[in-house]
Amino acid sequence: MKKVLIVDDAAFMRLTIRSILEKNGFEIVGEAENGEKGVQKYKELKPDLVTMDITMPEMTGIEALKHIKEYDPNAKVVMFSAMGQELMVREAIINGAKSFIVKPFTEDHVMQVLNKILII
Amino acid sequence: MSVQYTNEPMLDMLIFETTQLIEQLEQSILNSEKSSCYTEDAINEIFRIMHTIKGSSAMMMFNNISTLAHSMEDLFYFLREEKPSNVDCSTLSDLLLEGVDFIKLEVEKLKNGDNADGDAAALIDRINKFLSVLRQGNNSTVSTKEIKVGQIDTKKQQYYISQSKVEASTYNNAYKAIIYFEDGCGMENIRAYSVIHNLKDFTDQIFYLPDDIIDNDExxxxIRNGGFKVYLKTDCSYEEMHKIFMQTIFLKNLELIQLENDDELKQFLEEKEFTDQEYFNKAPCQHAIYKEAKEYTDKELHSPPTQQSMISVSVSKLDKLMDLVGEMVIAEAMVIQNPDLKDLELDNFQKAARQLNKITDEMQDMVMSIRMVPLSATFHKMHRVVRDMCKKLGKEVELKIFGEETEVDKNIIEHISDPLMHLVRNAIDHGIEPHEDRLAKGKSQAGIITLEAKNAGSEVQVIVKDDGKGLSKEGILKKAKENGVLYKSQEDMTDREIFNLIFLPGFSTKDSITEFSGRGVGMDVVTKNIETIGGSVSVDSVPEKGTIIMLKIPLTLAIIDGMNIRVGKSRYTIPTISIKESFRPNEGDIITDPDGNEMIMVRGQCYPILRLHEIYRVKTGITNFVDGIIIMVEQDGKSTCIFADELLGQQQVVVKSLPEYIKNYKKIGGLAGCTLLGDGSISLILDVGGLINI
Structure with a gap:
């Protein structure tokens, strides 16, 4: 089972993502509500995949992505972004995010992205 | 309602989280309004909150909430990025609060299982107008949209060369690829960008159409219609390239063609360029970092994570836990004070019993502390009440808050929020005078309402104080007479008793009921609410100085430390916290005044004595003070002495309210409830405050 870490400041989003992923046979090894905790948990849990929100308190998703990538250049991080954050998503891609999912998302979209990333 | 995610837990979570965020937002707005400017932190916070609400509600397809949140987010994005100087804070606050109210209402609808069908179009419209006014006023940096439009006009289609101009012939193969993304995957331009970004590993000669994928939303x-076209030169074979392209996420369709010659490519080479040298330099050193990191992680694996984490638990589970602990405390007493054990020498049993006692104590403290919540959220809600009231009534009021960190049981908090709001409204509406009157009286223009909470023994006092005109005794008496709630002749009544008339059902001093206070219900609702949680309300007032309303609420409903005493065959429990001392009196210290009231002199101070057996008409053989025991109790700085037969011992007792049929029959003064003792007998818990006032 693939291990996933969910980083999002909205508990609702974490729950939604978790339920989609669990339904599709992923194991959620951890959740974090801001970038800083996300980085910490990444080091702790070594997940196969991270879903990362962009707008978060303490440390943004972009910063967290940079830290995770610095720690593990092979980290697979998928950004979750809302419309209107194109520039931030671009920055995330430049900094090594594997892909991104635009909110509001569908189960189908999320699974497509995650499955593809895990194959690569 | 959403078709996609109808799952209850998610909706619950959405409601819970949105409610919290909205509260936080409201607080932030009110604070900002008070300091009459929105700080960078506040703007960031509001932006983030709106962003989260937008995302979550869009997920559940509550489009009205999400579009409203979106428009507010846009507004704050502008504020954050452009830092305009011409913001009309008061209008901004009004708009925001209106939005807050709208979302609150919608969330409330969701909570009740209704559809969130409100329409915020008008408000969104006003927010957008507000934003465009800001934009116009902020000419120095014209809005980003406008810049874009301008650019497109002048730029037309330009081809973009992404890499440095190395000789075009270093790579052997040229390809043309057209990528189609799946419908609805969103941000196609950024997806295209990431394709290019990935390709940079294989070549530095890439050209693509459309070229301005980042800056141009159009x-x-x-890309949606015509696909994203990529031209590149590389050494990779067709199969390799195909594989790379197939990794594209949300790929619907790929056309990959190997080009015979460079002709199509060359047209790109003449124009602009930018280097991506940096990227290539970075690649090797990343591997080095990776190695180091690997070693590091191996070490780290062995040290367990020490982070503290939180979980949220449903209140009903906590309630259940509390009940169970209560039962356990009783069970413990039943075991340890079991009558079968009487007069037995049981050293080991006693030791074990002490250990059990210690653990149940700790456990209980822990359960209590879990349930304790600071009053701050409840108090800060009042800011909004004050603000709205002031705007409507044209009064100026400053709300001062003290002791917001005071903690009370979660159940209790829920019960005092409404009464508190009612009191604050009343204070503003009836208490605080209009500006002119205040100035004429030599008071400050702005009225002051103080909310204060403090711990006093086993209870928490919440005080609502205003510096308004005070209560009018004549008005109250007149009204009381009209409504027939006067229970004794007015000459016999103390000021306090008169003031407390306002808490009686069917009483309301204002003839016309205003929108805020009143609502056809009087202060008796406050009393009722507070009494259900075992608290009490009292009022004091000085004409032209103001009114003080004090709510006394128990810290917790469940378990108290008590001293069991015996009178005849009855048992009573006094909360240990109110006991000052207990002693056997000397005959000589007892004083009887001409009215027959008995008093005792202790260290030069005189205290009244209450004979419990007289108050509750219990038969006992001990009526002589020197045969029994005196327990001095204190509450609110007032002391009294209780006379009982003997002390039985101290123990934790679970407070149960008196059965309804007793309460219905007659309200018995001085009793706070009852409890079950270890031997199965029932003990009445004395309410010290009530006894003192008997």
């Missing part, structure tokens, strides 16, 4: 349409 190219999204172009």
């Amino acid at each position: 190219c999204i349409e172009a």
